[in-house]
Amino acid sequence: GNEIPEIKKYVDENVISEEKSDLFGAAEGKNVIFINAESIQNFVIGRDVNGQEITPFLNKLVEDEDTYYFDNFFEQTGQGNTSDSEFLVENSLYPLSRGAVFFTHGGNEYHALPEIIREEGYYSAVLHANNKSFWNRDGMYQSLEYDHFYSEDAYEINEENSVGWGLKDKPFFEQSIKYLQAMEKPFYTKFITLTNHFPFELDEEDKSIEPYNSNSNTLNNYFPAVRYADEAMEEFFNHLKQAGLYEDSIIIIMGDHIGISANHNRAMSMYLDKEEITPFDQVQLQKVPLFIHIPGHGEGEVISEVAGQIDLKPTILSLLGIEHKSDIYFGNDLFSEDRKGYIALRNGDFISNDYVSTAGMCYDVNTGEPIESEETESAEENDAETTFPCDEIEEKVDLELNYSDDIIYGDLFRFVDFGKEEKVEND
Numbered sequence: 420g421n422e423i424p425e426i427k428k429y430v431d432e433n434v435i436s437e438e439k440s441d442l443f444g445a446a447e448g449k450n451v452i453f454i455n456a457e458s459i460q461n462f463v464i465g466r467d468v469n470g471q472e473i474t475p476f477l478n479k480l481v482e483d484e485d486t487y488y489f490d491n492f493f494e495q496t497g498q499g500n501t502s503d504s505e506f507l508v509e510n511s512l513y514p515l516s517r518g519a520v521f522f523t524h525g526g527n528e529y530h531a532l533p534e535i536i537r538e539e540g541y542y543s544a545v546l547h548a549n550n551k552s553f554w555n556r557d558g559m560y561q562s563l564e565y566d567h568f569y570s571e572d573a574y575e576i577n578e579e580n581s582v583g584w585g586l587k588d589k590p591f592f593e594q595s596i597k598y599l600q601a602m603e604k605p606f607y608t609k610f611i612t613l614t615n616h617f618p619f620e621l622d623e624e625d626k627s628i629e630p631y632n633s634n635s636n637t638l639n640n641y642f643p644a645v646r647y648a649d650e651a652m653e654e655f656f657n658h659l660k661q662a663g664l665y666e667d668s669i670i671i672i673m674g675d676h677i678g679i680s681a682n683h684n685r686a687m688s689m690y691l692d693k694e695e696i697t698p699f700d701q702v703q704l705q706k707v708p709l710f711i712h713i714p715g716h717g718e719g720e721v722i723s724e725v726a727g728q729i730d731l732k733p734t735i736l737s738l739l740g741i742e743h744k745s746d747i748y749f750g751n752d753l754f755s756e757d758r759k760g761y762i763a764l765r766n767g768d769f770i771s772n773d774y775v776s777t778a779g780m781c782y783d784v785n786t787g788e789p790i791e792s793e794e795t796e797s798a799e800e801n802d803a804e805t806t807f808p809c810d811e812i813e814e815k816v817d818l819e820l821n822y823s824d825d826i827i828y829g830d831l832f833r834f835v836d837f838g839k840e841e842k843v844e845n846d
């Protein structure tokens with residue numbers, strides 16, 4: 420645990436903000452309903468396919484006065500896909516560069532959201548209609564200190580209500596309502612959807628829009644599958660309203676990771692009407708949607724500051740009015756003015772409010788044009804040094820990823836006494 424003081428110093432000086440955001444405590448005491456939306460990328464939001472809207476419900480949410488929509492929000496997962504997105508959200512640590520941390524370090528000591536908010540009287544549960552050991556979830560959820568995991572055994576699953584990976588999202592949400600009704604309040608629940616999963620199979624009766632027409636069946640079928648997920652989430656909002664659960668809850672919807680890999684770039688460039696998908700475009704395609712819906716709030720807006728999955732834990736804690744100064748994490752409260760201004764991807768690439776660094780190149784974030792290096796005089800010799808404007812952030816990105824890896828590989832939170840988080844009055 421010798422590294423902990425150095426890591427704590429770094430996060431205190433570079434990550435954790437002293438200032439509370441204006442939304443600190445805005446959802447105090449409310450239930451939190453988090454939807455990990457399988458494979459939903461941001462490029463579908465507000466777009467059409469064959470002249471038909473892909474996500475009519477999410478598009479309405481963008482305009483909704485109770486909703487904050489983040490349109491410059493990045494997924495930061497590695498090989499652990501959905502499980503990595505969960506890891507990022509619960510811990511505000513980075514997943515690993517190789518393998519899935521849920522498998523490789525499922526027995527570590529963590530200081531995750533469910534544990535922290537239990538101290539404030541929150542009950543926590545995950546609802547996901549798949550085998551409980553997939554991604555070693557049953558083991559990892561114990562380490563994250565979830566109170567309960569409603570896995571496939573908690574659902575009625577038959578041939579009619581399943582497709583592809585299992586229970587369809589519509590019956591999944593419908594069957595979950597009874598668990599929410601019976602649950603201790605306030606609760607923090609995570610719903611992990613399944614239908615919009617590669618290879619994006621749907622039954623005919625569930626296809627509300629026609630597939631796209633390109634050389635990639637994966638991309639073609641993605642659109643009707645995303646529409647199905649959009650409809651399922653709309654139905655879920657309606658179930659919550661009918662069950663009397665809506666008013667006392669905040670609902671967060673987050674795309675977990677990309678659905679369409681670079682293998683489908685020819686079809687993707689045709690759909691996006693681009694000559695080719697450049698490395699810069701590839702990074703843009705790692706955007707996933709994030710919606711934070713606070714019923715009755717009335718001050719929602721579209722937020723375009725760069726943001727990522729690492730930011731969810733501090734954001735949720737802040738919305739609930741929970742201070743966490745002793746904590747160690749690498750994200751920022753999305754509503755704080757005082758933020759790092761960059762998002763690190765697991766491969767070391769990053770996106771800042773000014774630059775994108777990928778494949779060894781530094782790009783202007785607005786134009787997508789590569790930025791030339793600058794020649795500067797070296798202080799010691801008469802040599803010229805080559806520097807890129809991306810260099811400074813790149814150093815921090817490398818440091819953060821290494822610190823996060825150290826925490827996981829060394830199981831360093833065993834040596835930290837985080838104490839009790841403080842519930843603070845909003846001022």
Ligand code: GP9
Pocket residue numbers: 457499500501502549553611613616
């Ligand atoms: C499986 C589901 C999908 O339970 O979460 O996981 P993925 O393959 O997307 O990582």
